[in-house]
Amino acid sequence: MNRKYRKTIIAGNWKMNMLASEIKGFMEQLKENMPASRNCDVVLCTPAVMIPAMAKAGKDCKVYAGGQDVSKYEKGAYTGEISAAQLADVGAKYCVVGHSERRQYHGESDMLVNEKTKALIAKGIKPIICVGESLEQRENELTMEYVAYQVKAALSGIDAADLKQCIIAYEPIWAIGTGKTATSEQAQEVCCGIREVIRKKYGARPARSISILYGGSMNAKNAAELLSMPDIDGGLIGGASLKPVDFSTIIAASNQE
Numbered sequence: 001m002n003r004k005y006r007k008t009i010i011a012g013n014w015k016m017n018m019l020a021s022e023i024k025g026f027m028e029q030l031k032e033n034m035p036a037s038r039n040c041d042v043v044l045c046t047p048a049v050m051i052p053a054m055a056k057a058g059k060d061c062k063v064y065a066g067g068q069d070v071s072k073y074e075k076g077a078y079t080g081e082i083s084a085a086q087l088a089d090v091g092a093k094y095c096v097v098g099h100s101e102r103r104q105y106h107g108e109s110d111m112l113v114n115e116k117t118k119a120l121i122a123k124g125i126k127p128i129i130c131v132g133e134s135l136e137q138r139e140n141e142l143t144m145e146y147v148a149y150q151v152k153a154a155l156s157g158i159d160a161a162d163l164k165q166c167i168i169a170y171e172p173i174w175a176i177g178t179g180k181t182a183t184s185e186q187a188q189e190v191c192c193g194i195r196e197v198i199r200k201k202y203g204a205r206p207a208r209s210i211s212i213l214y215g216g217s218m219n220a221k222n223a224a225e226l227l228s229m230p231d232i233d234g235g236l237i238g239g240a241s242l243k244p245v246d247f248s249t250i251i252a253a254s255n256q257e
């Protein structure tokens with residue numbers, strides 16, 4: 001982390017878990033365990049139907065609600081889709097985009113991720129753009145090349161003013177839900193590489209100010225070490241964000257200097 005230049009963000013991605021009726025109890029436990037003073041933005045990205053309840057429950061303790069996906073279209077005959085304006089209207093301040101599970105199970109292309117990112121920016125929602133390599137790519141030493149390509153594709157046509165809205169999350173696919181975390185050195189190396197990609201495209205100042213998160217089996221035990229790395233500005237947390245005590249421990253870990 002480097003708080004002098006950029007925001008620390010601890011974001012939970014609930015994926016397709018929990019019920020709206022469980023939010024109140026979850027938030028009570030989270031509040032009980034959360035450190036009194038915080039140096040980060042806390043976000044919980046829930047299934048879309050739960051965003052209004054999360055936005056309401058998070059108001060008094062400054063936990064922001066986020067979505068997990070968005071349509072690239074503004075509105076119209078797209079049955080089952082949810083627009084950026086609709087997400088904003090029910091209180092989403094952030095939205096995950098290009099998660100590997102969407103890329104893998106729903107065939108999302110880099111171009112679609114780019115269009116969705118632009119749709120979010122247009123409505124004032126902060127996109128959390130996910131990138132990350134497969135195990136095969138890592139073993140073939142293609143990690144940085146592939147991640148750099150994903151970052152550039154996601155940010156295609158986005159200017160420096162709009163980049164200020166964006167957050168990048170480095171999530172190696174082999175670390176997601178596997179309990180196999182990247183080492184802090186591995187995560188730092190790629191997050192630093194992503195910052196270099198931003199520097200080449202936008203210059204030193206935007207590169208210094210963009211928040212880059214790590215995701216992939218981050219938990220209450222390993223968070224402090226990962227967050228101590230200079231280019232890791234927070235976490236995107238799946239499993240551990242479903243447990244209020246673990247999630248609050250990760251939030252507390254981000255308080256370190």
Ligand code: 13P
Pocket residue numbers: 013099171175176177178179215216217218236237238239240
């Ligand atoms: P886990 O923390 O469960 O590995 O999930 C990470 C993730 O995919 C967050 O988006």
